Structures are given as structure tokens and as C-alpha cells.
Amino acid sequence: MVNVISMMLVKNEADRWLHEALRQARFLSDHVVVLDDASTDTTREIAYQYADEVLESAVSMFARDERFQRQRLWDTATRMARRGDWILGFDADELLPEDHVERLRLILTTKFLPGVDSMSFRLCDMWSDTHYRDDKFWTAHHRQWVRAVRFDPTAPNRWRDATHHCGSFPLGSEGVVGFTDLTIKHMGWSREQDRKAKFDRYMEADPDGALGWLEQYHSILDPEPHLVAL
Incomplete structure (x- = not known):
């Protein structure tokens, strides 16, 4: 029998989509593991309502050393x-x-x-509950993103060398990727207040665009972006 284990890294998600995300994880999985990155709201308490195991971090590693948290989460899930x-x-x-x-x-x-080691999904950057962004700055929906892997204890266990956005799985754990027609709604951009907050955060952390794409940062606040109904 094949088991399904969900893992999720969270921080200050209480007033966003955490209930729904964990409800879906609970429905899909035999075991749910959550790592709380030193939240200051009720995220941890919500996680305990759904997860089988909640890991707590006394100090936030957000934008400092995400690899450390991802590794801890992966080690717990794969154990x-x-x-x-x-x-x-x-x-x-x-x-x-x-x-x-x-x-x-x-x-x-x-x-x-058979022959598939992981599954990838289409990912849409939602600009509302029903529409996603589609232009030269926002192209995630044109690619596939791995969000499910079959556990292989002999696969590489090395993370992308990045303090932020280091990926959900160790490099090399994906093996042979199976493409699906399933869609992920990335809701992190769907509310105006969140977009403004992210713009301010990116501009503070990377004002010259040395770590990212300055034009894309500024496009976050476009008053009339090109949107497509999902």
C-alpha cells in the first residue's frame, strides 16, 4: 500500500488561505506535517487542527535560510x-x-x-479568486512545477543554493517527472494588500534588482494587468 505524506512550511498565514490549504492536504494525505516558522499570529494553532505533526521554530528563517527549514521539514516527512x-x-x-x-x-x-518518480502541475499566479495574470512578467502557468515526489531513500538530498525560494524538494529527488493537466492556484498575489506588501518587501530587499527582476517588481502594481479567467 502506498501512503501519501503532505508537508507544508508556514508563517503568519492565519488570515489568508491556511484553513483551505490544510483541509486539502488532510483530504489528500495519510499524514500531514507542518513547520511553523515562528509565526506571531494564530497560524500554529490552526496547524494543530489539521496536522498530525507540527514542528515549531523559535526563530524565523524567512529570507535568511529557508534551506534549513525545508531540510528539517523534509527529514521529518521522509522519516x-x-x-x-x-x-x-x-x-x-x-x-x-x-x-x-x-x-x-x-x-x-x-x-x-509506472516509470514516474514525481508529478508536476500547472501553476497560475492568481490576481483575484477567479483570474490569473498573463503577460511577459508573469509566465509561471506556461511551465510545470513539481509538487509531488515518490520517496527514494537513495536519491540526492541537496538543496538549491538560495536563502529564499529554494524549492519544495531536494535537487534530484524528482527523478522522472510525470506531467499532469492539474492546476495550482497560487493565491499569494490575489489580494491587493498582499501585492502592495510584497512590492514594498522586494524593493526594500533588492532595490536595484540585483537578485531578481526589477521590471517585474514594478509590474506588481500595474493598474490594468492582463488577466485570464481560470
Whole structure:
């Protein structure tokens, strides 16, 4: 029997999509592991409502050493995994459409998917509950993003060399990627106040665009972005 283990790194998510993200993880998984990155709101208490195991960090590593937290989360999730078990790694602002949740559960529980070591998904940067951003600055939906891997204890356990956005899984753990037609709704951009806060944070951390893309930073505040209905 193949088990499904979900892992999620969270920080100050209480007034966002945490309930829904954890509800989906709970439905999809046999075991849910959450690492709270020193939240100052009620995120930790919400996590305990859904997760089988909640790891607590006394000091936040956000934008300092995300690899440390991701490694800790991965080590905890894989400690209970057997070869071939599915490990899911969705963020707290990533939701599947309801019909896609049902379809993913069917894949995880009834299909063997021979020769496939991981599954990738289309990811849409949502600018509202129903529409995603589509222009030269926002192209995530044109690529596939791995959010599920079959556990292989012999696979590499090395993380991308980045203090932030280092990925959900160790480099090399994906193996042979199986592409799906399932969609992730990345809700982190969907509220105006969140977009403004992210713009301010990026400009403070990287005012010259040396670490990212300055034009994209400024595009966050476009008054009339090109949006497509999901």
C-alpha cells in the first residue's frame, strides 16, 4: 500500500488561505506535517487542527535560510516514508480547484504511474479568486512545477543554493517527472494588500534588482494587468 505524506512550511498565514490549504492536504494525505516558522499570529494553532505533526521554530528563517527549514521539514516527512510513498509539498497559499483535488486523490490512491518518480502541475499566479495574470512578467502557468515526489531513500538530498525560494524538494529527488493537466492556484498575489506588501518587501530587499527582476517588481502594481479567467 502506498501512503501519501503532505508537508507544508508556514508563517503568519492565519488570515489568508491556511484553513483551505490544510483541509486539502488532510483530504489528500495519510499524514500531514507542518513547520511553523515562528509565526506571531494564530497560524500554529490552526496547524494543530489539521496536522498530525507540527514542528515549531523559535526563530524565523524567512529570507535568511529557508534551506534549513525545508531540510528539517523534509527529514521529518521522509522519516516515516517508505520507498515509493508520495510526498506532497504545497505552500500555504497554493490551492487546487475542488475538482482537481478529487482527481489528484484518485491518481495518488489508485494509479500506479509506472516509470514516474514525481508529478508536476500547472501553476497560475492568481490576481483575484477567479483570474490569473498573463503577460511577459508573469509566465509561471506556461511551465510545470513539481509538487509531488515518490520517496527514494537513495536519491540526492541537496538543496538549491538560495536563502529564499529554494524549492519544495531536494535537487534530484524528482527523478522522472510525470506531467499532469492539474492546476495550482497560487493565491499569494490575489489580494491587493498582499501585492502592495510584497512590492514594498522586494524593493526594500533588492532595490536595484540585483537578485531578481526589477521590471517585474514594478509590474506588481500595474493598474490594468492582463488577466485570464481560470
